[in-house]
Amino acid sequence: MIILIAGNNRRVTEETAMLIRESKDYHILQCKGEPGTLLETCNFCNPAVIIICLRSETKNTILNYDALLKYGRFPQTKLLVIGSPSECMQFRKVSGLPNAMLLKRPLRMSDLLAILDDCEAKLPEDDFASANDDGAEYFAGEAGAEAPAAVAEYQPQLTPAAAAQPARKRILVVDDDPQILAQIKENLIYFYDVTAVLSGAMAYRFLERHTVDLILLDYMMVGENGPEVLEHLRSNEATKDIPVMFLTGVSDPQIVRDTLMRLRPQGYLLKPIKKSELVGRIIDVLG
Numbered sequence: 001m002i003i004l005i006a007g008n009n010r011r012v013t014e015e016t017a018m019l020i021r022e023s024k025d026y027h028i029l030q031c032k033g034e035p036g037t038l039l040e041t042c043n044f045c046n047p048a049v050i051i052i053c054l055r056s057e058t059k060n061t062i063l064n065y066d067a068l069l070k071y072g073r074f075p076q077t078k079l080l081v082i083g084s085p086s087e088c089m090q091f092r093k094v095s096g097l098p099n100a101m102l103l104k105r106p107l108r109m110s111d112l113l114a115i116l117d118d119c120e121a122k123l124p125e126d127d128f129a130s131a132n133d134d135g136a137e138y139f140a141g142e143a144g145a146e147a148p149a150a151v152a153e154y155q156p157q158l159t160p161a162a163a164a165q166p167a168r169k170r171i172l173v174v175d176d177d178p179q180i181l182a183q184i185k186e187n188l189i190y191f192y193d194v195t196a197v198l199s200g201a202m203a204y205r206f207l208e209r210h211t212v213d214l215i216l217l218d219y220m221m222v223g224e225n226g227p228e229v230l231e232h233l234r235s236n237e238a239t240k241d242i243p244v245m246f247l248t249g250v251s252d253p254q255i256v257r258d259t260l261m262r263l264r265p266q267g268y269l270l271k272p273i274k275k276s277e278l279v280g281r282i283i284d285v286l287g
Helices: 010-023 035-045 059-070 085-094 109-121 178-188 200-207 226-234 253-263 275-286
Strands: 002-007 027-031 049-053 078-083 101-104 170-174 193-197 214-218 244-248 268-270
Touching: 002 010, 002 035, 010 027, 010 049, 010 109, 027 035, 035 059, 035 178, 059 085, 078 085, 078 109, 085 101, 101 109, 170 178, 170 200, 178 193, 178 275, 193 200, 200 226, 214 226, 214 275, 226 244, 226 253, 244 275, 268 275
Parallel strands: 002 027, 002 049, 049 078, 078 101, 170 193, 170 214, 214 244, 244 268
Antiparallel strands: none
């Protein structure tokens, strides 16, 4: 289950994310409470639950969250708002968001986890990033849901002649930053079929049912990091031969070299990644 945590109360945001990660195997994303950032992140990763952590809100900062009304899956997404009694009262009075569950501080973590358990129990069984038979991508969404608008606009319309061409190579991108995933997908969508997931666990589930020609794997991720994911892939007979390239912002070249020597991926790309370099390196691997 994917949970997005946002809001002005940075301390509560960080503590909530940490405590949930320690207790549950959920995919936690954090973003600023700005309309554009909220909507972009939601449209890309389709969170099952959105948690808003309030602090010193004004009418305008509360109204920022009304941007979520433009999010296509909002009626199916559980919205939890954490704040003081006065902050919760102000949020209910000002916000136009329907059916928000107001959770007043101090909040027991056991109560929050019970709510999240209930949300997870109501999710469709296959609520994670998958692809349909046509290669159109769904990011942590229900089967049959529309792909995010930011991705869909880059889907080329194939002519009959183009459709007769050999199938395109499929690339799986694994990164816990939805903005990085969106950027890579935008850069590659004209050349390859691209599936993007937010964690190693989601990658394993995808690979149980689909084959890929290349994996682009983030080196540093929360929870299971890139080298750990690659070790898991190498230990599985079905995935051990898939070419893997790391995406890394690690500044210490010795760390990267040690990993290259030990796990022998097909290479690595330094963030921020230039489109020309990304495409060039993939061509080197896939031809």
